[in-house]
Structures are given as structure tokens and as C-alpha cells.
Amino acid sequence: MTAKLTFLGTGGGRFVTSRQIHATGGWILKMDNEMLHIDPGPGALVRAKQYKVDLSKLTGILVSHCHPDHYTDAKVVIEAMTQGTTKKKGVLLTNETIINGLEPEFVSFFSKYHLSALEKYKILKPKDKTNIGKIEITATKTIHGDPKGIGFIFKGSSTIGYTSDGEYFNGLGKQFSDCDYLILNLLRPRNSEWPKHMNSRDAVKILKEVKPKLAILQHFGFLMMNGIAEKEGKWIEKESGIKTIVAKDGQSVCSLF
Numbered sequence: 675m676t677a678k679l680t681f682l683g684t685g686g687g688r689f690v691t692s693r694q695i696h697a698t699g700g701w702i703l704k705m706d707n708e709m710l711h712i713d714p715g716p717g718a719l720v721r722a723k724q725y726k727v728d729l730s731k732l733t734g735i736l737v738s739h740c741h742p743d744h745y746t747d748a749k750v751v752i753e754a755m756t757q758g759t760t761k762k763k764g765v766l767l768t769n770e771t772i773i774n775g776l777e778p779e780f781v782s783f784f785s786k787y788h789l790s791a792l793e794k795y796k797i798l799k800p801k802d803k804t805n806i807g808k809i810e811i812t813a814t815k816t817i818h819g820d821p822k823g824i825g826f827i828f829k830g831s832s833t834i835g836y837t838s839d840g841e842y843f844n845g846l847g848k849q850f851s852d853c854d855y856l857i858l859n860l861l862r863p864r865n866s867e868w869p870k871h872m873n874s875r876d877a878v879k880i881l882k883e884v885k886p887k888l889a890i891l892q893h894f895g896f897l898m899m900n901g902i903a904e905k906e907g908k909w910i911e912k913e914s915g916i917k918t919i920v921a922k923d924g925q926s927v928c929s930l931f
């Protein structure tokens with residue numbers, strides 16, 4: 675076992691998040707002696723407790739963009755990681771909007787109090803590379819509501835891509851061509867288009883380009899509830915020829931390669 679992913683939630687979008695139809699706590703990556711929390715949305719702290727994930731062991735937090743289902747619990751997760759800010763510890767990687775805001779709609783999210791509890795924090799733009807321990811992290815481009823939103827590639831014992839939110843564009847898949855695992859934020863089913871968000875047809879296009887060994891679908895919107903995500907997952911697997919998992923709240927996936 676080289677890496678372990680745990681989903682503290684598989685819901686996304688305003689309606690699923692505000693009603694907690696699926697949990698929205700983001701996901702955890704354990705690999706190469708690091709433990710990273712990606713996109714800690716509403717309920718991350720509570721879901722970590724529910725699914726027995728000890729956030730005091732975190733070594734990093736990554737926030738892809740300025741939508742509430744990705745960032746709201748990040749401050750309290752910093753407090754969990756740093757033992758209530760008593761221990762200067764851990765890395766925050768995020769995009770520019772989260773740190774500096776984006777006029778006129780969004781003010782910066784973190785207080786100096788929380789940022790100063792970290793060992794360091796860094797703003798990433800698409801193609802920027804950095805490291806947390808032995809893991810090399812590359813930011814990827816997205817086309818989404820936050821114009822500075824990013825996805826991530828984690829390159830360590832396993833290579834794992836995370837698209838974050840956003841619509842399909844020419845070149846999206848190419849960014850993840852090295853990835854053995856690809857996590858896709860699939861907000862909508864194949865018959866529903868929503869500009870700047872991914873649907874099942876986009877997922878098939880991306881998977882045909884990337885050809886990962888395993889695709890993991892998560893971050894399901896309201897139209898993916900009541901068994902639709904599972905049906906879409908089967909269709910995506912058939913159309914793309916890529917083995918596909920439809921993640922469940924609290925599920926862990928261990929890497930085999």
C-alpha cells in the first residue's frame with residue numbers, strides 16, 4: 675500500500691451542501707509520511723470525527739478555490755492540525771483568491787492569526803510546482819466560477835490527479851497524463867450541461883485523454899442524488915474503458931500502484 679485516500683464527503687454544489695444530503699468535508703491523502711486534507715468544506719471537522727480521521731496528524735491543507743463547499747472548515751482544520759495553534763506546523767497550499775480575495779465578490783478568507791500558525795503557506799497558479807515532504811505538488815488549470823481556481827497533481831509513491839471543479843476544455847486532460855489515479859468532481863449527469871462545471875460526458879472525454887488506471891468520482895450535485903451517480907459511474911466506465919469508482923461518504927481507497 676503506497677497511498678490511502680479517504681473521502682470525508684462526496685457531495686458538492688449549494689443544495690447538497692446546505693442540506694448535507696451527502697457530506698462535504700473534502701478528502702484526505704495519506705502518502706509518503708504526509709497526511710494532507712484537500713478542500714475541507716462544511717462539516718470537515720465533524721466528518722473527520724465520524725470517520726475516525728485524526729486531523730492533528732495532518733501535515734498540509736490544500737484549498738483549490740473560493741467556493742464554500744471547498745474552504746469553509748479550513749480555519750478550524752488549521753486549528754486541529756496545529757493543536758489549537760499552539761504548535762507552528764504544516765503547509766497551506768491554495769489559490770490567490772483565498773489569500774488575497776477577488777473584488778468585488780470575495781474578501782480574503784484566512785486571518786493572520788490562522789496563517790501565522792502554519793509553518794508556511796503558498797499561493798499556487800496553474801503549472802506551479804512545490805513540495806510537501808517527498809510529494810511533488812503541481813497546480814493545474816480549471817475553468818470555473820473562481821477564475822483563479824486550481825486542481826492538483828500529487829506525485830509521490832503514487833501519482834494522483836484531482837481536477838477540482840470546472841468544465842471541460844481542450845488541454846484539461848493533458849495536464850494529468852502522468853496520473854495513475856484521477857479524482858473527478860462530477861457535479862452533473864450526462865444529460866445536464868452547466869457552464870463551468872463537469873458532467874458525465876466531460877468526464878468520459880477527460881478519462882479517454884488521461885487513461886488513468888483508476889478513476890474516482892465524487893463531489894456530486896443535486897441531480898446526481900438517489901442512485902444517479904452510480905448509474906452515471908457505470909456509464910462512464912463503459913464509455914471510457916477506465917475502471918471507475920463512485921466514492922461514498924467515509925470510503926477509503928488504497929493504492930495498488
Ligand SMILES: [Zn+2]
Nearest residue numbers: 739741818839
Ligand atoms: Zn466550485
